Amino acid sequence: MKKMTPVQKKRIHTYVRAGIQLLFFILLPSAFTTAFAGVKYIFTRLGVREPIEMNSFVLILCVLLAYTIMFGRFFCGYACAFGSLGDAVRAVYLWICKKRKKKPLAWKESWSNVLVYLKYMILFAIILLCFLGKYSTVRGSSPWDVFSMLIAGNFKLGAYGIGTLLLLVIVIGMACCERFFCRFCCPMGAVFALMPVLPACSLQRTREECVKGCSGCKRVCPSDLDLPEAGTPDISGECFQCGKCMHVCPKQNVRHGVIPKKLELFFTLIRTALLAALLVWAGV
Template sequence: MKKKQRKVRLIRTAIQLGFFIFYPALFSTAFAGVKSIFQALAAHQPITWNSFLDVTGVLLVITILFGRHFCGYACAFGSLGDAMYELTLFIRQKIFHKKGRHGYPEKVVRALQKVKYILLAFLLLSILTGWYAKLQGMSPWDVFSMLTAGKLPNASYKIGIVLLILILIGMCTQERFFCQFLCPMGAVFAMMPILPTALFHRNRGKCPAKCGLCKKRCPAHLEIDGDTPLSGECICCHACEVTCPRKNIQIGPVKDRETEKK
């Protein structure tokens, strides 16, 4: 099982690294598409299709058909979060000799997951009211986009820089801190009607008694197919699938092999 976990981790890391190097602005581009719709509404102008909406539309369709694999594999900000968390985990294990993965209690995670919806509503409302322009220089993902483009943000972005630093600290304390709690585009993805064939399921009849490894390993504390109302919170990191000791988790409905033999 450890070999499979290592293989999946290496494949995922390679894909993340590729997107981080060649397409680091996908997240901000996708949200720019959403922003352009509300900017048109605020200006009482017709909504016109643009290149930002091309990216937004493609990612929304992919999310509906396949789940939030963009978040788990392609988002540069999410990949940065994974790197920060794994670095912290390595330091904890090698220097402080602390075993296991660290993070927040389930109740805290559930409460903080709602923050991204509040943030999304705040940003969209600020666009509609024309107040969004006053937020210039406060966006941590604008600072991140500049850094990945090889540009240093000037003094007007000092609030955005501070917020980015605070987010980086948060990434060290909880797996996928930004994606789960603060990402406005993640809130949009989480509200999408994801097809059942894109969700993770398990055959509970084959689960060992009092196992729960999949939920313990899931950064969102999901019960896999038991958390249907929260399925949008799944970032498709495949951690549950590779952790299962009986290979009992897969995307799409799980078929009982014993039934199939009959």
């Protein structure tokens, strides 16, 4: 077989990722809300001093957390319907900018450094409301609910005024900054970011081999991350395992832990199949 050039590899990776995202979007669009329903359920039960049963919500939550500890936030990068919506909105915005020969709005990294903590506050607020049994009072303000209803073809959004407004704001944010919602607002992302990720399969680099002064991987990263040194578990909870850094690196110095470079595409497909099988088994 002829050896592929880096550009071809990058293109294939982009298409494969978009394809996987589309499949998950169509087939399992509710996985992210179901997992978060598990979080809400646990704190609601704690609030009323009732035992936590292993129901379908909790099972899906446990499955996704275990998967994240093993492979990093692959779910966020490839399978979450809301994340995919963000990527699509961003891609459309960039395409429009290109067509109209305008520069996309600049986003300052200093904003991100502050906003990154917002999601933990949102998570804390939601679990506190659940714990106090007051969650139902803010039901109409969840942009996720509005989104889920829209994909389910339910357009009775009368009681969801605040939620619809928030969804609009989020979509604008998604256009201005890649992975806006995932990085700054997503309460499920906050839970994922708190998980320890095993270094065996997560993205890392061998610093010594880098081109001096190159920061390609950091610039292409939707979360502006510095990759961890190979073999160390310093992987950031903000990494979506999107793999863009692998293909921008001029020395092909970025890799998934112990996975050989040649098997990279295969590894992506394996992770996808495993994730899909787990979700279906858990009953999404």
